[in-house]
Amino acid sequence: xxxxxxxxxxxxxxxxxxxxxxxxxxxxxxxxxxxxxxxxxxxxxxxxxxxxxxxxxxxxxxxxxxxxxxxxxxxxxxxxxxxxxxxxxxxxxxxxxxxxxxxxxxxxxxxxxxxxxxxxxxxxxxxxxxxxxxxxxxxxxxxxxxxxxxxxxxxxxxxxxxxxxxxxxxxxxxxxxxxxxxxxxxxxxxxxxxxxxxxxxxxxxxxxxxxxxxxxxxxxxxxxxxxxxxxxxxxxxxxxxxxxxxxxxxxxxxxxxxxxxxxxxxxxxxxxxxxxxxxxxxxxxxxxxxxxxxxxxxxxxxxxxxxxxxxx
Amino acid sequence: xxxxxxxxxxxxxxxxxxxxxxxxxxxxxxxxxxxxxxxxxxxxxxxxxxxxxxxxxxxxxxxxxxxxxxxxxxxxxxxxxxxxxxxxxxxxxxxxxxxxxxxxxxxxxxxxxxxxxxxxxxxxxxxxxxxxxxxxxxxxxxxxxxxxxxxxxxxxxxxxxxxxxxxxxxxxxxxxxxxxxxxxxxxxxxxxxxxxxxxxxxxxxxxxxxxxxxxxxxxxxxxxxxxxxxxxxxxxxxxxxxxxxxxxxxxxxxxxxxxxxxxxxxxxxxxxxxxxxxxxxxxxxxxxxxxxxxxxxxxxxx
Numbered sequence: 062x063x064x065x066x067x068x069x070x071x072x073x074x075x076x077x078x079x080x081x082x083x084x085x086x087x088x089x090x091x092x093x094x095x096x097x098x099x100x101x102x103x104x105x106x107x108x109x110x111x112x113x114x115x116x117x118x119x120x121x122x123x124x125x126x127x128x129x130x131x132x133x134x135x136x137x138x139x140x141x142x143x144x145x146x147x148x149x150x151x152x153x154x155x156x157x158x159x160x161x162x163x164x165x166x167x168x169x170x171x172x173x174x175x176x177x178x179x180x181x182x183x184x185x186x187x188x189x190x191x192x193x194x195x196x197x198x199x200x201x202x203x204x205x206x207x208x209x210x211x212x213x214x215x216x217x218x219x220x221x222x223x224x225x226x227x228x229x230x231x232x233x234x235x236x237x238x239x240x241x242x243x244x245x246x247x248x249x250x251x252x253x254x255x256x257x258x259x260x261x262x263x264x265x266x267x268x269x270x271x272x273x274x275x276x277x278x279x280x281x282x283x284x285x286x287x288x289x290x291x292x293x294x295x296x297x298x299x300x301x302x303x304x305x306x307x308x309x310x311x312x313x314x315x316x317x318x319x320x321x322x323x324x325x326x327x328x329x330x331x332x333x334x335x336x337x338x339x340x341x342x343x344x345x346x347x348x349x350x351x352x353x354x355x356x357x358x359x360x361x362x363x364x365x366x367x368x369x370x371x372x373x
Numbered sequence: 374x375x376x377x378x379x380x381x382x383x384x385x386x387x388x389x390x391x392x393x394x395x396x397x398x399x400x401x402x403x404x405x406x407x408x409x410x411x412x413x414x415x416x417x418x419x420x421x422x423x424x425x426x427x428x429x430x431x432x433x434x435x436x437x438x439x440x441x442x443x444x445x446x447x448x449x450x451x452x453x454x455x456x457x458x459x460x461x462x463x464x465x466x467x468x469x470x471x472x473x474x475x476x477x478x479x480x481x482x483x484x485x486x487x488x489x490x491x492x493x494x495x496x497x498x499x500x501x502x503x504x505x506x507x508x509x510x511x512x513x514x515x516x517x518x519x520x521x522x523x524x525x526x527x528x529x530x531x532x533x534x535x536x537x538x539x540x541x542x543x544x545x546x547x548x549x550x551x552x553x554x555x556x557x558x559x560x561x562x563x564x565x566x567x568x569x570x571x572x573x574x575x576x577x578x579x580x581x582x583x584x585x586x587x588x589x590x591x592x593x594x595x596x597x598x599x600x601x602x603x604x605x606x607x608x609x610x611x612x613x614x615x616x617x618x619x620x621x622x623x624x625x626x627x628x629x630x631x632x633x634x635x636x637x638x639x640x641x642x643x644x645x646x647x648x649x650x651x652x653x654x655x656x657x658x659x660x661x662x663x664x665x666x667x668x669x670x671x672x673x674x675x
Contacts, residue, residue, distance in 0.1 A: 178474060179474045179475075249511075251507060251509060251511035252511065252513065252514075253472070254469065254472065254505075254507060254511065255507065255511045255512070255513060255572070255575075256513070256523070257469065257472060257500060258467070258469070258500060258504060258505040258507070258576065259500070259501070259504065259523060259524030259527070259575060259576065259578070259579050260497055260498070260500045260501030260524060260527060260528065260579055261497070261523075261524075261527055262497050262527075265527055269523075270513060274514060
């Protein structure tokens with residue numbers, strides 16, 4: 062239809078030429094429906110997963126939830142067993158992970174973007190970090206066992222919360238670095254130039270303009286990385302998250318960081334290994350709880366992001 | 374720019390604006406008038422003396438052998454086609470090119486006798502004295518007040534004195550009346566023209582000696598442009614102003630001196646800018662020495 066017409070031809074044929082034609086953009090509509098289909102599949106898959114877990118774990122979630130949340134592991138029966146130690150252990154591990162991964166990762170990103178930008182060194186480091194993000198978590202477990210549990214056991218005291226947290230920190234570090242690098246690169250140069258233009262030093266430009274502008278994105282990426290750490294079981298099993306050992310005794314909160322621990326994903330793994338349907342119910346219920354926990358952490362990230370974005 | 378319009382304006386309007394004493398019809402300036410203008414200029418103090426400035430981006434030469442002086446309390450305009458290196462040159466005056474990866478400046482720029490490109494010079498101190506307004510308004514994502522107060526705070530101005538600095542700067546930038554009731558609100562809520570005046574206020578808040586302007590009106594409508602031009606005319610009494618512009622009428626309206634840059638491509642296709650002509654604005658627009666300048670300002674090229 063897009064054949065060039067004379068002005069006279071356009072005038073006489075306008076009504077006809079401008080009419081909407083069915084089938085004019087088949088590829089466009091097909092593409093749109095493909096996208097809708099993919100979205101439905103992705104969200105539907107998650108919805109089914111969540112529904113199955115809730116249904117499977119309903120016995121515990123509906124009747125026995127308080128007991129389940131507040132009691133420790135028990136070998137005797139599924140009904141007695143709870144996930145209290147797992148929740149606490151997961152939160153402690155996540156805290157240690159954050160303490161190690163966030164400052165290191167953000168600092169690395171600042172160096173790469175603001176100081177070494179464009180250099181061959183920075184490009185090589187960045188490429189390697191991107192590759193590290195694809196390394197399977199079990200490999201980090203082996204690294205943690207060799208380095209954090211054995212080599213520096215003077216600091217970590219062996220198979221402890223600290224060793225577990227540091228292992229997961231090594232695992233999520235590439236993610237923290239990459240998201241922070243992207244966040245810093247997204248800060249427009251015009252903002253940096255504006256600050257330099259009124260006589261700011263590099264430190265002043267970074268601390269008062271660039272970091273605040275990138276903060277919300279860095280925060281989001283960091284929390285997503287922590288959420289991933291919360292859900293990891295494999296590396297933690299290697300570095301000694303035991304099942305059920307978490308007797309506080311006289312130990313205060315700080316001492317528990319250098320003691321034995323367990324984590325929710327490890328508990329789920331152990332519940333699922335036990336023979337008998339009632340243990341399966343526990344595994345499903347614990348899965349729902351970890352999902353809620355991850356959701357809560359993400360919610361916190363969104364809340365913090367909105368707060369920081371408004372606050373300038 | 375529409376070549377016809379440029380041609381028309383240059384012949385019919387420019388002399389009126391630039392040299393009110395000259396009769397309208399005169400298109401050539403007699404020798405004594407030139408000498409008088411040159412003499413006038415010799416009285417003024419020199420702020421910058423540039424000697425053989427060459428700017429490289431990596432291996433390739435972006436600007437070749439520029440030598441010129443900038444006089445105090447004048448508006449100096451840099452004009453020329455895209456890629457001629459005028460913005461590159463402007464950014465030499467406050468060492469903004471330091472921030473560009475791979476950029477290197479050879480030659481000397483003496484600022485009140487001090488070579489800005491010697492090792493002992495701190496670029497941060499240079500930028501406190503030589504402020505800059507950018508092509509696109511780039512306010513900080515902060516309140517109007519904090520945009521202005523940012524520079525003075527860094528310079529150590531006391532909290533108690535900040536209010537006065539903010540009011541004074543906004544007043545001089547002809548923005549105070551429009552924003553005095555919403556100082557705590559986001560600078561992003563301002564219109565484009567207001568944002569650019571805010572950026573000018575921010576630049577003068579640190580009490581610089583020189584203000585560099587890189588096509589400050591290119592993102593603005595004619596009314597906002599007019600306000601900025603009025604502002605430049607007022608600021609000239611206190612500051613030395615160097616402005617890059619694509620708008621030749623603008624250069625003709627507001628500047629005292631004009632430097633015309635041109636661009637040459639070598640056999641590799643690399644484009645290198647060079648200074649063609651530097652003269653009082655009235656001369657450049659009425660009686661340019663170089664045929665390239667004449668071709669450009671009359672709209673035959675560019």
